[in-house]
Amino acid sequence: VTADPSLFVFGPHATPEHLAETARANLSGVWHGARIHPYAPVPNTPVRLHIDVGANLAVSRVSVRCDSEGSAPGPDAPVFEATHRGTRWDDLAWRYVDEWVAELPGKPDGTRVRYAIQGHSAMTGASYDADSSAYQGTPTLFGYTVRDAKPPAWLDDAVIYQIFVDRFYRHGDAFDRPLTAPDEVYGGDLQGVREKLPYLVDLGINAIWLTPIVEAETYHRYDAVDFRTVAANLGGPDALHRLVDDAHRQGIRILLDLALNHASWRNPYFLDARQNAASRYRSWFRFTDWPDGYESFFGVSHLPELNTDLPEVVDYLMETAAWYLREFDVDGFRLDYALGPSLLFWSEFSTRTKAVKLDAYTVGEVTASPAELARFQGRLDGCLDFPELQAFRQYFVHRSIDSAAFHAFLERNDAFYDAHFSHPSFLDNHDMNRFLWAAKGDKQLLKLAATCQFSLRQPPIIYYGSEVGLSQTGDVSACGFDASRLPMFWGDARDTDLLEFYRRLIRGRREYSALRSGRRTPLVAEGNVYAYRCHGEDGDVVVALNGSDGEVIVDVGGAGRDLITGEEVSGPTSLDPLSGIMVPVA
């Protein structure tokens, strides 16, 4: 496994050892894992719950207590009995597992269903709460909102640009001073972003994802000292108002990045919780041994985890999101470490967010397998597509899969999720080596990958600077994630050829619906050569990628002007080594 460098994306989560540990933990008791069918419940249609009982329990009955008013089910709530469907052997947990299924009745649009599950042993009289190992004391609450879950229509032709705020631009600054430390506060701010809107409009993007803008301790701000703020050194609330207003005027939407799983240990609620035994905030965090023992993000003590199961915390965080929507009219949220809070939390997050702004977008950072991502269907509009990022690295950078396998991946990745599940594509972000660095600076590989990325149905995300050749001076494996967050190039360092390439790519995608339809017919998929025809309502576009070291001939099956070079091509067309074309064909 470790032989495949693309697995960096998932770290230990993709290893058999971790999978086995997880399976053993889940299957030691009664396990639901919020596995419902369909994942996105629709009005007036029953919902099936899947429940596994591991080999260590002699459970003879499984029951589901259910509330349809958005509250935890009380003792008088209706109970639905599950049916035993059979026994399977689980290789990973190396044990038998009993499979139970329960059905909850269909409910009208907008119903907020809450339920808890228990297994019962007739033999011992004992009852076991489902998924109880993940929580302390109280039974785990599950839930969903019945609704026709669809991402906002504006996603259909969105091209998203990720700005790492501290490293993008600052008003009145040449922004070319060397970093004095990898994690210094360099000074990028919201006015800086606003001043660069013309640059972004010219580039062609129509949505910006801003990394966190809250008061925080660090330059990256994924550690909120105050969740409901705009940091003073970014320009404060006024700067955000002005940025959103200007962006909207120019057809650009603004997404904020919320890290709700944890806070900074300098967060006043946490300080109060630690200093004051009677603090009303003590339960907001997950103290295991107050005041110094508490759960924290990957064990990092300055990032204490919030108790996102507590109704007060849920209210506080969701009111915070609502405040950004109401006060600043932002267009949605990228949700950091969405694997932290429960799926019920995200269900409620989307429900409350969309109640304030119907076309707000909610997209989670879920660094996990497609099977895990799929569980967020109906809870969030979508998840960033990490599995696809891995396939891009495997195919374009590491060459560990060939064109046929890459094609097979893309086809299956499209078909796997609900049609309405959003899973934006990206080639890199602030938590990994940039694509260009991984490709050892070979910008032709970046161009090939981006050309493919921009022909897929899901909206593409560009990590700031990719379009001007921004790379790294060291590897994240040696230098940490800071290495991939260097200050944006604004001066002569810019690769204007790459910039022009990206301009044309973005313009092409926005102009030709075929590049956003997701309907593809493969033409060639051999070795490192991959060509396909994208089908649109108003015409087709042929994409041909020559990832090999030799010239190849691809028949584009028509004639047209390459959207990237502007050259006319027709029929059998010669492609230079490591080059691609994107040709609307008549």
Next chain:
Amino acid sequence: VTADPSLFVFGPHATPEHLAETARANLSGVWHGARIHPYAPVPNTPVRLHIDVGANLAVSRVSVRCDSEGSAPGPDAPVFEATHRGTRWDDLAWRYVDEWVAELPGKPDGTRVRYAIQGHSAMTGASYDADSSAYQGTPTLFGYTVRDAKPPAWLDDAVIYQIFVDRFYRHGDAFDRPLTAPDEVYGGDLQGVREKLPYLVDLGINAIWLTPIVEAETYHRYDAVDFRTVAANLGGPDALHRLVDDAHRQGIRILLDLALNHASWRNPYFLDARQNAASRYRSWFRFTDWPDGYESFFGVSHLPELNTDLPEVVDYLMETAAWYLREFDVDGFRLDYALGPSLLFWSEFSTRTKAVKLDAYTVGEVTASPAELARFQGRLDGCLDFPELQAFRQYFVHRSIDSAAFHAFLERNDAFYDAHFSHPSFLDNHDMNRFLWAAKGDKQLLKLAATCQFSLRQPPIIYYGSEVGLSQTGDVSACGFDASRLPMFWGDARDTDLLEFYRRLIRGRREYSALRSGRRTPLVAEGNVYAYRCHGEDGDVVVALNGSDGEVIVDVGGAGRDLITGEEVSGPTSLDPLSGIMVPVA
């Protein structure tokens, strides 16, 4: 994983790494794995085939070519198209997998169906044989025989005694000389077994499994120099004739042990195949680089693997089995390393064996998970129950699971397989530490485990000497498997208390159908105390096992005489530490 010492049973096969490797290998191409539903096809009922296509192939069509006359399907054989059922994510292989299903029409009783599977790529025009990685060159042939597959009725009340022939008894020998080497030929023979038939009749068993009796190089004889023999130093064919005749007269059936996966490198066919480039036997083995490179059992060069896919080899081995049945009237076969040859091989083996002797028994050694064992349903009458052996070790020896978990395991293990799948129970065999050695000589633990074993539905197997306290002088981890094959105790070393215990246990099981019904109601399952009521047509038997270090009271819910001690018990009954009772209750 390695922390659980009971996993020795499966070795590396139970590790996540091995499972992941297997999953990646299977799911890199078109994979069937002989997964059919039902595993034991019955007359005039369609059979569903499950086929997976791994992420590396762009397969757009899957077809099955099928013959119903027992031959490999030719180019004119009918073709059945598979249907694409969906895409799943496989965590272990860490890739998408397309699921296809095909249906073959129901056929009359006795039909021998053969089929091969191909995936086709419309994009590249390529075709891929299913499971091709496992074989060289030719497409893998799958198959089954349509029949009402049931083990012989005599299995219902069988108690099987495993004799390691070289170490059991020799005519006219005190059989108490110390071994001069762990792997010496000690001298046990078939006449020795025959002379001890009265002992076995007195013990109460009614079937004997003899380890291999062929001409071989070693004392264990799992390395046939001649497959179709009775070794001269065991007494030759005459000795087997006399043993079978005498045994049958006394109501005891005889099972032979066939190791068909591999031969000795002194086997004349193998010698010829290596010495003679034009040898007709060259294809009988799996040469990778003739004459010195060939596949062998776990890489042991003196155990070359037979090419059990070759029709001539199939005929030779099956005629060998038929010869034992016809010539000696033996009652069936224990099949060594049944994971080696294909499931088609075993299907054919059972078909041909039962054509000679309808109530011959075929049982495989399959050291693998229940999911793997289940694949042998319909192919063999059954498999030795290694997963259950593991649970016995976990519960009685290592104490790594409690009574509730052990009970849950037994219940699930019964329900998991087809009702007609035979999976005999055993506490140890010649390839692992004896139970008594693993239990550090504590014979009370052996008694508890055996009491439980003799109350389960499946026929129990006793490894020779267990009934007289035969143990080891060293651990198999240090000394190899030879350590568990010491000469039988015939003299004063015998534990006569244990022997009497086993006599009564066997008599009890044979007398009370409740102990063979598999219908149990748990009474107590807490910590190390486990009690249950077995239900029979003609009355119930309560089994109570106190594996704890303290006295416990168990209500037997009636009155009766303990089959083991002969003592009368009724109602709430006190059990000493580490003791059990088996009480027919009125």
